Amino acid sequence: MTTYALTDSWTMTRRELAHWARQPVQVLVALAFPVMLLMMFGYLVGGGRGVHGDYLGYLVPGMLALTMAFGLEGTMLAVTQDLNKGVIDRFRSMPMANGAVLVGRSAADMLQSALGLAVLTGVGYALGWRAHGGPGAFLAAMGLLLLFRFAMLWIGIHLALVAGKPELVQAVQILVWPVGFLSNAFALPESMPGWLGTVVGWNPMSHTATAVRDLLGGPGGEPGHAWAAIAWPLALLAVFFPLAVRRFARLSR
Amino acid sequence: MADTAITVEGVHKTYGDRTALDGLDLRVARGTVHGVLGPNGAGKTTLVRILATLLRPDAGRIQVAGHDIVTEAQAVRFRIGLLGQHAALDEELGGRQNLEMFGRLYHLGARHARVRAGELLDRFGLGDTGRKPVRAYSGGMRRRLDLAASLITEPEVLFLDEPTTGLDPRGRAEVWSAVRSLVGGGTTVLLTTQYLEEADQLADRISVVDRGRVIADGTADELKADTGGDRIDVVLRHPGQLGAAVALLPVPKEDVSADRDRRLISAPVTDRMAALSGVVRALEEAGIEAEDIALRRPTLDEVFLHLTGRDDRTKEAV
Numbered sequence: 001m002t003t004y005a006l007t008d009s010w011t012m013t014r015r016e017l018a019h020w021a022r023q024p025v026q027v028l029v030a031l032a033f034p035v036m037l038l039m040m041f042g043y044l045v046g047g048g049r050g051v052h053g054d055y056l057g058y059l060v061p062g063m064l065a066l067t068m069a070f071g072l073e074g075t076m077l078a079v080t081q082d083l084n085k086g087v088i089d090r091f092r093s094m095p096m097a098n099g100a101v102l103v104g105r106s107a108a109d110m111l112q113s114a115l116g117l118a119v120l121t122g123v124g125y126a127l128g129w130r131a132h133g134g135p136g137a138f139l140a141a142m143g144l145l146l147l148f149r150f151a152m153l154w155i156g157i158h159l160a161l162v163a164g165k166p167e168l169v170q171a172v173q174i175l176v177w178p179v180g181f182l183s184n185a186f187a188l189p190e191s192m193p194g195w196l197g198t199v200v201g202w203n204p205m206s207h208t209a210t211a212v213r214d215l216l217g218g219p220g221g222e223p224g225h226a227w228a229a230i231a232w233p234l235a236l237l238a239v240f241f242p243l244a245v246r247r248f249a250r251l252s253r
Numbered sequence: 254m255a256d257t258a259i260t261v262e263g264v265h266k267t268y269g270d271r272t273a274l275d276g277l278d279l280r281v282a283r284g285t286v287h288g289v290l291g292p293n294g295a296g297k298t299t300l301v302r303i304l305a306t307l308l309r310p311d312a313g314r315i316q317v318a319g320h321d322i323v324t325e326a327q328a329v330r331f332r333i334g335l336l337g338q339h340a341a342l343d344e345e346l347g348g349r350q351n352l353e354m355f356g357r358l359y360h361l362g363a364r365h366a367r368v369r370a371g372e373l374l375d376r377f378g379l380g381d382t383g384r385k386p387v388r389a390y391s392g393g394m395r396r397r398l399d400l401a402a403s404l405i406t407e408p409e410v411l412f413l414d415e416p417t418t419g420l421d422p423r424g425r426a427e428v429w430s431a432v433r434s435l436v437g438g439g440t441t442v443l444l445t446t447q448y449l450e451e452a453d454q455l456a457d458r459i460s461v462v463d464r465g466r467v468i469a470d471g472t473a474d475e476l477k478a479d480t481g482g483d484r485i486d487v488v489l490r491h492p493g494q495l496g497a498a499v500a501l502l503p504v505p506k507e508d509v510s511a512d513r514d515r516r517l518i519s520a521p522v523t524d525r526m527a528a529l530s531g532v533v534r535a536l537e538e539a540g541i542e543a544e545d546i547a548l549r550r551p552t553l554d555e556v557f558l559h560l561t562g563r564d565d566r567t568k569e570a571v
Contacts, residue, residue: 004360011357015343022345022386090341090402093305095330096358252309 012104057218062185075156132217151233204232264313275465288456334403393424
């Protein structure tokens with residue numbers, strides 16, 4: 001069966017890509033949403049608390065990390081929709097590799113996230129944001145972001161498998177906002193009340209954002225966060241990946 | 254055992270405190286159509302989902318196409334096709350995209366999957382659907398595509414879970430003729446249905462299922478003979494003549510059911526034509542006016558009432 005793990009996963013990835021081709025508007029909206037947030041916070045809300053100088057240099061890495069975090073609900077929604085459709089029964093009654101459904105999902109979501117990073121950095125560049133630190137540092141930053149996204153992806157898959165209902169996706173879609181904003185994406189934790197700053201400092205997303213700022217040479221970057229930005233997603237994956245895989249296998253109970 | 258396609262022994266399945274299957278036994282001979290007949294909630298869908306490796310039984314032993322469904326699930330999956338109650342298709346994709354995708358997942362290889370998709374689309378009259386997404390299909394088209402998808406590998410055993418529920422008469426006829434043509438090819442079919450007529454039309458043997466167990470099985474004729482065969486229904490013009498009409502029928506009085514509100518009397522008959530002409534003549538001679546007289550198969554309610562001695566089907570259809 002393992003010989004087919006790759007081809008089956010690729011078939012399932014192609015299925016998602018075919019969905020994109022069918023619904024280009026949905027894909028565009030998903031890509032435009034973080035761009036809209038970037039514009040809002042960059043120009044409408046303006047000037048993060050506690051950030052001195054180049055706010056765009058602070059905001060863009062924060063938005064990149066926030067976009068990765070928000071990917072969680074997109075994954076959860078897609079998996080929930082799939083589970084509530086009859087087609088999942090056909091997949092499960094076919095001799096395809098175990099887990100190819102989930103692998104296809106994650107490959108497509110990672111692809112979309114990489115595309116999202118490209119669009120958002122591109123728009124940032126157009127607005128005058130510049131990454132300092134060279135291509136190696138830039139790629140390392142993108143790697144950290146995608147690693148964080150990968151952890152969010154498996155949390156999303158797990159939540160979808162546990163909850164299973166579209167109504168609960170809505171709850172997560174709302175909850176993802178305070179969790180996403182309880183980070184240093186828009187403002188420095190030092191500018192917040194002490195306890196809040198502590199919570200924000202703990203948010204795994206804050207570590208990713210800080211490490212990315214450091215790599216891209218923006219304000220708010222601190223060396224030494226890269227390890228936390230690697231360790232946190234790996235720890236989350238160590239918990240949620242096996243949980244999700246086990247949940248999926250248990251659909252037959 | 255080579256002539257047995259499906260063996261089910263003592264299968265139990267519970268969901269929480271609800272028992273869906275309660276020691277169900279079943280044996281289906283290779284190359285036959287086996288009907289599983291029962292009301293909603295009898296355990297039919299649970300049975301099909303277990304046979305198709307979607308659910309695990311709590312207890313019992315099941316072999317499909319010579320392989321154990323728990324320990325050799327992948328081997329079973331190569332040999333079965335499933336047509337569930339709801340279309341198991343990717344609604345966003347077109348018919349060809351669906352079939353090619355499923356073909357690749359059966360490991361046919363890209364080229365073979367493409368050829369096979371084309372064959373099946375033509376065979377089920379879907380060759381001209383182009384890129385139209387499945388969600389824009391009619392109910393009958395969707396069912397046909399679903400059936401095509403379950404036939405990609407020419408399965409040894411095909412499961413059909415209430416294949417015509419929700420279809421109009423034309424869609425129903427389409428599915429029936431497709432099933433008949435399959436059986437010619439040697440496929441074993443297990444079909445669940447709520448309609449005695451459907452089992453009658455398609456199945457070589459029928460198992461009647463109630464509360465997770467098989468309560469009767471046999472050929473359609475055997476079951477109908479058991480339940481008193483066909484029935485004659487007479488609707489009278491005047492409810493006052495109900496009693497007189499019951500006395501005229503050529504069967505013992507206790508076998509006749511009478512419904513005063515609908516002015517309807519109903520009785521089992523053995524010789525259809527003789528019963529019909531006899532009743533018409535007797536009513537005429539007695540001067541009892543009838544609005545309608547009809548011969549029909551017993552309904553599932555009647556089979557059930559007969560087999561279980563109870564009538565617990567909810568009267569949702571009324």
